[in-house]
Structures are given as C-alpha cells and as structure tokens.
Amino acid sequence: MISQFFIERPIFANVIAFVTIIIGLVCLYQLPVAQYPQIVPPTIQVATRYPGASAEVIAATIGVPIEQAVNGVEGSIYMSSTSSSDGSYTLTITFNVGTDLNTSMSLVQNLANSALAQLPAGVQQQGITVKKVSPNILLVVSLYSEDDRFDEAFLSNYGVINLQYPLARLPGIGQVRVFGAGPYSMRVWLDPDKLETYGLSTVDVQAAIQGQNLQVVAGQLGAPPVPNDQPFQFTVNALGRLSDVTQFQDIIVKTGTGPAPQIVRLRDIARVDLSQQYYSNYANMTGHRSAQVIIFALPDANAIAASNVVYRAMDEMSKDFPEGLAYTIRFDTTTFVREAISSVYETLFIAGILVLIVILLFLQSMRAMLVPATTVPVTIIGAFIAMMAMGFTVNLMTLFALILAIGIVVDDAIVIVEGSAYYIEKGLPPKEATIKAMQELTGPVMGITLALVAVFLPAAFLPGITGQIFRQFALVIASTAVISAINALTLKPVQCAFWLKPRDDKPPNRFYRGFNRVFQAMTDFYMAIVTRMVKRPLLMLMVFAIIINASVWGFLHRPTGFLPTEDQGYGVLLARLPEGASQPRGREVADKINNILNQTPGIKGWVTIGGYSVLDGANVSNYSTTFVVYKDWSERGTRLDQDTIVASINRQLFAMQEAQAFVVIPPPIRGLGQTGGFQLMLEDRRSLGLAELQRTAQELAQKGNAQAGLRNLASTFSYSSPQLYLDINRTKAESLQVPMVNVFGTLQAYLGSSFVNLFNKFNQVFQVYIQAD
Known part of the structure; x- marks a missing residue:
C-alpha cells in the first residue's frame, strides 16, 4: 500500500x-501576471502613408492592392483597414488565438511586398511597415512643462528622438507612437507668385532639391592598388545630404546665362523652416501642452512586467x-490589474484562514487541525507548478480557481484525520491506526479525485x-485536486501517525462547550424540519417543483x-x-472639455489626443480622444463610483453645442474592442458605393438607438465630409503641352x-516636403 510505504519513510x-x-x-x-487569460486574438498591422491623398484615394490605390x-x-x-484624410493607411489582420505571430508576420511581409509594385510612387518611397502589435494601450507617458515653456513640436520630437526607440527596445513592448505635433520635417513653403515670376514649377523645385540634397560617395585617395612609396590613404568627403x-x-533652383547671369535660390521663391511632417494631431495633459508617448504591449507580453520596465526606463531617462x-504617467491600464490581483491574493489569504478556523471549530484539536492546515500551502503553491507546465498566467480566473480549491483540498485530509482518530479511539497506536484507516480510505480518496x-x-x-x-479555471481546480490526492496519500498519513494522540478524559474548554451546544441545537432544529x-x-414535491420553475424563469429573464x-x-x-x-x-472644444473635467469631482487627470479616433486606431480630423x-x-469611496462620474460628465457634455461628446467605459477585457459594448461591421458586398454604405450605417444606428436595450450607437465612417471637385480640362492642358502628370504633381505639392x-x-x-505657403 502506497500510504504505508510513506508512513515507514516519513522523511521522504x-x-x-x-x-x-x-x-x-x-x-x-x-509566471506572467495578467487580468484574464490570453484570449485576445493576436494581430499584425500593416501601415504606410501617402502624403496629401484623400481617404478615398488611399482606399483605392493602397488599400485594394495590399488587401x-x-x-x-x-x-x-x-482583417480591417482604415484610410484617413491625413494620408495614413492602416491594415489590421486578426489571427486565431495561439497563432505563431513570428511565422505569420513573415508571411504578411512577403505578401505585402508583392503588392508594392502596384502602389503609387509616393507610397513606395515611404515604404510599408509590418508589425505585430496588441490593439490595446498599455500606458501613456505624457511630456509637458508646468509653465508651458516648450511648444508642441519640441515636446513631440523630444519624444521621437530620445524616448521612442529606447522604449521600443524594452522587453514586452510591441509599438511606441508619439502623438502631438508631427515629427520634424524640412518644410519648403513655396510662393506660387514668385514661381510664376521666375518661370518655375514645383517639378523644377523638387528636382533641384533632389539633385543637391543627396548622399555623396566621394571615394578614397591612396587606396590599393598603389605604388610602394604611397605613404597615406585618405577618405574623400563632400557636402551631400543637407541638414540645416x-x-x-x-x-x-535656376541659373541664367548672358551679360547679367541670374541665380535663383530656394530662399528667393520659398520660405524654408524646420517644422512638422504633418499637422493632424495635437495633445494636452490636464490642460497643459504635451506630447503623448503611447505604448502598446506585445500580444503575449506580461503587462505588469512590461509596465514596470517602462517606469524604470522613464525614471532613468528623465535624469x-x-x-x-517633466513627464507623468496618468493613464496606466495595469493599475486596475494590480489592484484586482492584490485583492484576490488578499481574498485567498482570508479564505485559507477561515477554512482553518472552521476545521479547528469542528475537530476541536490543534494537533488534528495541523494535518489539513498543512495541506493548503502544499496544494495551493504546488498548483503554480501545474500552471507553469500548462503555460498559464496568474490571472483573475486562475486565482479564483485557487480560492475555490481551498475548500476542496482539505476534504481529503479531514477524512483521513477522522478515519485515523476513529481507530486511535478504538485503542490502536497512532501508526497502526493510520495504516488501517488508509487501507479503507485510499480507494475513496482516489475516487473523489477522479470525480x-x-x-x-x-x-x-x-x-x-x-x-x-x-479552460484555465477548470484545469487549475483539476490540478489542485490531483495534487491534494497525492498529498493525502503521502504526507497526511505520516502526519496522522506522528501527530495524532488519543483523546484524554479532560472535557473541552468553555468556548468549545458553548459551540457544541449551539451546534447541537441547530442540528436538532434541522432534524425536526x-x-x-x-x-x-x-x-414537498410541489414546493420543489415551484422552486425549480421559479429558478428557471428567473434564469431565462435575467440580462445576459x-x-x-x-x-x-x-x-x-x-x-x-x-x-x-x-x-x-477642435482645439476650442478640447479647451471646453478641459474645463468640464477640471470641475468634475473624482477626476485625477486626463490625457487628450486631438485628431485621433481610438475606435478606429487612426487619425480622423474631426475626432478627439480623451482618457x-x-x-x-x-x-x-462608494459615493463617487464610475457610474456617478460618467453620468456627471455626460450631463455637462450634453449641453455643449460645438460637438457631440460622451464618455464610454473601457471593455472588460482589454484588446477585445476599445470600449465597452460591441462592434458591428458593415460590408458593401454589392459595390453600391460609399454614399450608400454611409446611408445604411446611419439608418442602422438610428434604428438601434430607438431600441430600449441599446444606446450611443454611432459610426466613425464618413463620406459626407465637405469636398471640392476640380474639373480639369484635359484637352486644353494637352493642347498647351502641359502634361497631366505635371498638373497633378503641382496640385499635390x-x-x-x-x-x-x-x-x-x-x-x-x-x-523633406514642399507645399504652397
């Protein structure tokens, strides 16, 4: 018998x-720590830019070939894509849970590159970026100054130059994006009147910049093969790519010959400054000008560990x-995870103490209580071995399973204690009593475990x-049951054989006597009923049927x-x-929102990104997102719960006439959407056009909002944005020997x-960009 083997070898x-x-x-x-098991489907993102293009042009010339x-x-x-009016294109490909993204990213990269030849020349120059990213934001680092001494361009580019790449190299970080002003760019602001005066076009300006701002490879002097008396070797340098x-x-840009040679320089026809590459976004942090460094975690990363690494890195770089x-991290999605995990650990500890108190009350013997008491740490801590072996994380579901398992794992030990105590009271020595008890209880213990x-x-x-x-919840409880059974067949018999003693004739103390009287009274009352x-x-059969029917009715009518x-x-x-x-x-609306939030109780701070829609994960000019x-x-406390705060903000936002604004709560599981609720995608499978697609989306939202169980249905898709259509007389252009490519290039520039x-x-x-001033 296995138990006797260990009783004879207690040290083992x-x-x-x-x-x-x-x-x-x-x-x-x-073990990694997370809020929930890894259930969010992993994603790969394909992104590029087409400066100056409209959303419809991007969808047709970039989206179609790549998709x-x-x-x-x-x-x-x-997969879903977003084409924005600021020239950006983003394609998000969602994969099955458990997919190896390293392999999938190689496949996506190869397929996307196969479409590169079909893309416009401007897009080919920008290139295509393929990354594996998590759709949920880990945290936001805000760069700001208390006295607003720095402008937005400085703040954003300080983040781009000094923070973006070091943070992106940290373990667990998938993507780092800097929002606020755009990255630095050499902007050439052309004066159309002066261009006409000098007889120049944008094509001439572009060719001049390309011809004089290029990397020069000047070669070497004295490089082999050389005569034996050549003493030195020199690398030849020349000013090629410009920087100031x-x-x-x-x-x-232009030279003229004749008695009065003419040289036209870029400063004669344009204003040149070191400015921003694009002006789509702006940002503020609790009313201060700021740059937002948004950090996304990798799909399978340990969010808390990644967050800790970012905090340490920012503390070091801020020196x-x-x-x-200055910097601050107002928005950190791991704060809730830390609090939730800490609360569950606290609950786990309290549950263990309560189980031991209950065992002591009923066994009324400290020696007998120690046997099931030692089961809890061995089984609960041993469960982490099974979690590591199965690739699980420490999350709310696995910890909840351990809390429930505390009451289950002590059952085997209590049964063994009761069986051994029974034979001890019969007069057998503790060792022989335990062996005899285990002969009877080994089968039931294994049967209970299998059940x-x-x-x-x-x-x-x-x-x-x-x-x-x-899955993780069920397998963790099953693992604790197996570990508890192993512990019950090995360590528990040893403890019973060495710790249990025959009861003496001394009556129980006053507390136990009082407890026994109360318990006996409750038992008698129960038996009477x-x-x-x-x-x-x-x-009783009729009462039972009524209870069952009432339970079924309540189950079917409860909200799901x-x-x-x-x-x-x-x-x-x-x-x-x-x-x-x-x-x-948009900035005026952001200022009004700042005033509303500043006066709302329960608010610690906020982070605003203008020109960005978190619902699409893309730049949308007439949207702003505030965390x-x-x-x-x-x-x-309980007085300022989430519902109270959100209702207070929404009441004030409802009175704002300049924009439609409202607060939504985040999704229960980060990564499954950007807000609570659900997301519905409409597809134009019959190619009815964008106008019909928008009409259908608006009609669907209106009918949905009319239902009692739905609210705040809206679509970020827009085709009705005011636009101008330029009707070009192509015949006249060609007759004047003006190529259409020059016409379109001038318009774009x-x-x-x-x-x-x-x-x-x-x-x-x-x-480097050129544009009309």
Whole structure:
C-alpha cells in the first residue's frame, strides 16, 4: 500500500512536500501576471502613408492592392483597414488565438511586398511597415512643462528622438507612437507668385532639391592598388545630404546665362523652416501642452512586467531631461490589474484562514487541525507548478480557481484525520491506526479525485473565447485536486501517525462547550424540519417543483452579458465635431472639455489626443480622444463610483453645442474592442458605393438607438465630409503641352504636400516636403 510505504519513510514524504513548495514558489515568481487569460486574438498591422491623398484615394490605390495580396494569409480570421484624410493607411489582420505571430508576420511581409509594385510612387518611397502589435494601450507617458515653456513640436520630437526607440527596445513592448505635433520635417513653403515670376514649377523645385540634397560617395585617395612609396590613404568627403535650414535656402533652383547671369535660390521663391511632417494631431495633459508617448504591449507580453520596465526606463531617462521638461504617467491600464490581483491574493489569504478556523471549530484539536492546515500551502503553491507546465498566467480566473480549491483540498485530509482518530479511539497506536484507516480510505480518496477531475475537465474543451476563459479555471481546480490526492496519500498519513494522540478524559474548554451546544441545537432544529418534510412527501414535491420553475424563469429573464462591467479606474471621452471642422475648432472644444473635467469631482487627470479616433486606431480630423483617469478607489469611496462620474460628465457634455461628446467605459477585457459594448461591421458586398454604405450605417444606428436595450450607437465612417471637385480640362492642358502628370504633381505639392527626399538631423532621418505657403 502506497500510504504505508510513506508512513515507514516519513522523511521522504516531507521532502516531497518541501520540494513541491520550493518549485511552486519559483514558478509563482516566474509566471506572467495578467487580468484574464490570453484570449485576445493576436494581430499584425500593416501601415504606410501617402502624403496629401484623400481617404478615398488611399482606399483605392493602397488599400485594394495590399488587401488583395494579404487576403487569406494562413491562420487569419479577418482583417480591417482604415484610410484617413491625413494620408495614413492602416491594415489590421486578426489571427486565431495561439497563432505563431513570428511565422505569420513573415508571411504578411512577403505578401505585402508583392503588392508594392502596384502602389503609387509616393507610397513606395515611404515604404510599408509590418508589425505585430496588441490593439490595446498599455500606458501613456505624457511630456509637458508646468509653465508651458516648450511648444508642441519640441515636446513631440523630444519624444521621437530620445524616448521612442529606447522604449521600443524594452522587453514586452510591441509599438511606441508619439502623438502631438508631427515629427520634424524640412518644410519648403513655396510662393506660387514668385514661381510664376521666375518661370518655375514645383517639378523644377523638387528636382533641384533632389539633385543637391543627396548622399555623396566621394571615394578614397591612396587606396590599393598603389605604388610602394604611397605613404597615406585618405577618405574623400563632400557636402551631400543637407541638414540645416540655411543650407536648404542656398539650394540653386535656376541659373541664367548672358551679360547679367541670374541665380535663383530656394530662399528667393520659398520660405524654408524646420517644422512638422504633418499637422493632424495635437495633445494636452490636464490642460497643459504635451506630447503623448503611447505604448502598446506585445500580444503575449506580461503587462505588469512590461509596465514596470517602462517606469524604470522613464525614471532613468528623465535624469537627462532639459530644465523645465517633466513627464507623468496618468493613464496606466495595469493599475486596475494590480489592484484586482492584490485583492484576490488578499481574498485567498482570508479564505485559507477561515477554512482553518472552521476545521479547528469542528475537530476541536490543534494537533488534528495541523494535518489539513498543512495541506493548503502544499496544494495551493504546488498548483503554480501545474500552471507553469500548462503555460498559464496568474490571472483573475486562475486565482479564483485557487480560492475555490481551498475548500476542496482539505476534504481529503479531514477524512483521513477522522478515519485515523476513529481507530486511535478504538485503542490502536497512532501508526497502526493510520495504516488501517488508509487501507479503507485510499480507494475513496482516489475516487473523489477522479470525480472532481471529471466534473471540471469538460469545461476545458468549451469552444471560442468563453472556452479560453474557463479552460484555465477548470484545469487549475483539476490540478489542485490531483495534487491534494497525492498529498493525502503521502504526507497526511505520516502526519496522522506522528501527530495524532488519543483523546484524554479532560472535557473541552468553555468556548468549545458553548459551540457544541449551539451546534447541537441547530442540528436538532434541522432534524425536526426534515422529519416534518418527510411526513409530507406530496407537498414537498410541489414546493420543489415551484422552486425549480421559479429558478428557471428567473434564469431565462435575467440580462445576459459576456463579462460584468467593472470600474477600471478610467473612462474614454470621445468628441466628434461636424464634418469638415477645422483644427482650431477642435482645439476650442478640447479647451471646453478641459474645463468640464477640471470641475468634475473624482477626476485625477486626463490625457487628450486631438485628431485621433481610438475606435478606429487612426487619425480622423474631426475626432478627439480623451482618457479620463479617476482618482484612486480608496479616495473616491462608494459615493463617487464610475457610474456617478460618467453620468456627471455626460450631463455637462450634453449641453455643449460645438460637438457631440460622451464618455464610454473601457471593455472588460482589454484588446477585445476599445470600449465597452460591441462592434458591428458593415460590408458593401454589392459595390453600391460609399454614399450608400454611409446611408445604411446611419439608418442602422438610428434604428438601434430607438431600441430600449441599446444606446450611443454611432459610426466613425464618413463620406459626407465637405469636398471640392476640380474639373480639369484635359484637352486644353494637352493642347498647351502641359502634361497631366505635371498638373497633378503641382496640385499635390501646392494643396497637399509632396515628399521630396530625406535629410539627417539629431542623429535621425527626417523627410523633406514642399507645399504652397
């Protein structure tokens, strides 16, 4: 018999328990910590830019070729793209849970590159970026100054130059984006009148810059093969790629011959300055001008560990900040995870103490209580070994499973204690009594364990996201049951044989006597009720049927949902201005929102990104996104819960006439959408056009909002933005020997901006653009 083997070798049994605890603690230290199991489908993002192009042009010239090439990549579920009016294009490909993104990224990269030849020349110059990213934001680092001494361009480019790349190299970080002003760019602001005066076009200006701002490879002097008497070897350098505004101003665009030679430089026809590559976004932090460094975690990263690394890195890099520059991390999605995990650990500890108190009350023997008491640490800590072996994380579901398991794992030990105590009271020595008890209890203990495993194991095979959530919960409980059984057959018999003693004739103390009297009275009362019920079987059957029917009716009529809504410590404020609204109008709305939030109780701070829609994950000119961070839960109390704060903000936003604005709560599981609720995608499968697609989307939203169970249905898709159509007389242009490519190139350069080439500054590479002033 296995138990007798360990009773005869007590040191061996204790070593097994100690090794289990040590390995379990090591696994606990190494296990990733997360809010929920990894159930969010991983994503790969393909991004590029087409400066000056409209959203419709981007969708037709970039979206169609890339999406046709990438469609059907192995392991993908679906893909969605966003084409923005600022010239950006983003394609997000979602894969099945468990897909190896390293392999998938190579496939996506190859397929996207196969479409590169079909893209416009301006896009080919920008290139295509393929990254594996998590759709949820980890945290936001805000750069600002208390006295607003720095402008937006400085703040954003300080983040780009000094923070973006070091943060992107940190373990667990998938993507780092800097929002606020655009990155530095050498902007050449052309004067159309002066161009006409000098007989120049944008094509001439672009060719001049390309010809004089280029990297020069001048070669070497004295390089082999050389005569034997050659003493030195020199590398020849020349000014090639420019870096300063004055150097660009001195670029010669046109020369003239004759008695009075004429040289036209770039400064004669344009204003040159080191400015921004694009002006789509703006940012503020609790009313201060700022740059927002948004950090996304990798799909399978340990969010808390990644967040800790960012905090340490920012603390170190902030030592080199210029005077007056500061940073803060107002928005951190891991704050709620830390609080939730800490609360569950506290609950786990309290549950263990309560179980031990209950055992002591009923066994009324400290020696007997110690046997099941030692089961809890061995089994619970040992469960982390199973979690590490199965690739699980320390999350709310696995910890909840451990809390429930505390009451289950002590059952085997209590049964063994009772069986051994029974034979000890019969007069057998503790060792022989335990051996005899285990001969009877080994089978029941194994049977109970198999029954528990059989109950919880099927939940591990549930399909879909629901199955992903409950798989870890079920397997952790099954693992604790198995570990408890092993512990009950090895260590518990040893403890019973050495710790249990025959009861003496001394009566229990006053507390136990009082408890026994109360418990006996409750038992007698219960038996009286059961006796009455047994004598009225038909009536009890009717009561049973009523209870079952009432339970079924209540179950069917209760509201259903995926996961309960939780106060995660922040909300998302979305503001939408009318179509075609300019950026100054958006800034005015942002200032009014700042005033509203500043006067709302329970708000710790907020982070605003103008020109960005968190719903699309893309730049949308008439949108702004504000992450509203509440004060700590302990400071707010129950009086200022999330519903109260959100209702207060929405009441004030409703009175604002300049824009439609409202606060939404984040999703229960970060990464499954950007806000709570659901997302519905409309597809134009019959190619009816964008206008019909928008009409259908608006009609669907109106009908949905009319239903009692739905609210705040809206679509970020817009085709009705005010636009101008330029009707070009192509026949006349050709008859005047003006190529259409020059007409379109001039339009793009004047009204959009045209990419020319690159220049180096601050050990970075930036872009050169020309545009009409």
